[in-house]
Amino acid sequence: MNFLEERILKDGIVKQGNVLKVDSFLNHQMDIELMDMIGKEFYRRFKDGGVTKVLTIEASGIGIACSVAREFGVPMIFAKKAKSINLDGEMYVAEVESFTHQNKNNVIVSKKFLSPTDRVLIIDDFLANGCALQGLISIAESSGATVVGLGIAIEKGFQIGGKIIRNLGYHLESLAIIESMDAENGTVQFKQSALV
C-alpha cells in the first residue's frame, strides 16, 4: 500500500452515494507535505516525458499541480471554469460536467500559454467519469501540444473515466484506485494495480 492509500484509509470518510471525503488533507484543508509527496511521485512516473507544462483545472487540482510543477521546474496552468472579465483574448474552450457539483461548465485556457512545442502533463485530484480530464485533453490537443500523460491522486475505479482515458491510449497514472467503498462499514478497497 502506498502513502496515499494509507492516508485515505486513515483520514478518508466514506459517505452514501459513492462519495469519498478527503477534505481534511486533499481538497479543502490541504496537507502540503502530502502534496509534495504526490508531486515527487508523479515526477518519478513521468520524468522521462520531457514535460514543459503542468495543466490542471480549478480549484482542488491546483495545490497538487503546483507541487508537481515544482518537481519538473515548469509552469503550472489551471483551466478556469467560467469566463471572467480578466480572461479576454483568444482561448481554448471545452465543456465539462462535474460529478461533484452536478453541473456543466465551460473550461477555458488562454491560447497564450499552450503551443505545439509544449509537452503537457495533466494533473487532477479525482477521476470519476473522466469529463474534466477529457476537457483538459481536448484543450491541450487543440493547441497542438502533446499530452505526455495524466496523473490523478484518487481514481474511482468503479466508474468509467479511467477506462475511457486508457482506451484512448493515454498514459494515465492514478496513485490510489478505489475498487469499492462501503459507507455502512466505512471501508475502502483499492485495486492492486495502483500499488507500484
Added chain:
Amino acid sequence: MNFLEERILKDGIVKQGNVLKVDSFLNHQMDIELMDMIGKEFYRRFKDGGVTKVLTIEASGIGIACSVAREFGVPMIFAKKAKSINLDGEMYVAEVESFTHQNKNNVIVSKKFLSPTDRVLIIDDFLANGCALQGLISIAESSGATVVGLGIAIEKGFQIGGKIIRNLGYHLESLAIIESMDAENGTVQFKQSALV
C-alpha cells in the same frame, strides 16, 4: 522595487477599467518559483505570529497559499465558493462579492478545520474592494480563531479594500501596492510603502 513589483512591470498588462492582467505568472499560468518567493516573503513578515493555519479562497489564491503554508509547516485551507454535495455537515459561511466576476458567492469553510486555538494567516492574490478578505476574516473569527494577519500579493491601492482592512486594525501586508495604472501607456505606479 521588490521582486513582485519588478515582475509586474515586466509581464503585467494594464487594461481599460483598472484591470491588471498578471495571468502569465500569477493567476492562470503560475510561475512556481515566484510563488515560493512570495511564500518566503510572507514567512519573513509573519513568522513571529505563531501561525497554525493558512486560509485562502478558491481559486487563484491556492497556489500562493500552498507556498506560504509550506514555509510555516502548517495546513492550508481554501474557502469554497459554492455548496458542493461533498461539503456537508456544519460550516462557516460568508457572502462575498467578486470584483473580477461581478457576482456574489457564498463562501464556505468546514467547521472541522478551524478552532479557537488556531492562529490564522489569510492569503490572497489580489485585494481590491476587500470583500473576499472580509469574508475570510468573518469565517476565521466565527470559529473563535485569531487572525494573525493578511498577506496579499497585489493590492489595488486606489480602491477602498486596503484602507478598510487596515482601519479595522488588522496587520495587512501587500507585496505590491498599485497607486495608479494607465492603460493607454501601459504604465503602473507603485506606492512607496510596499518597498520593504
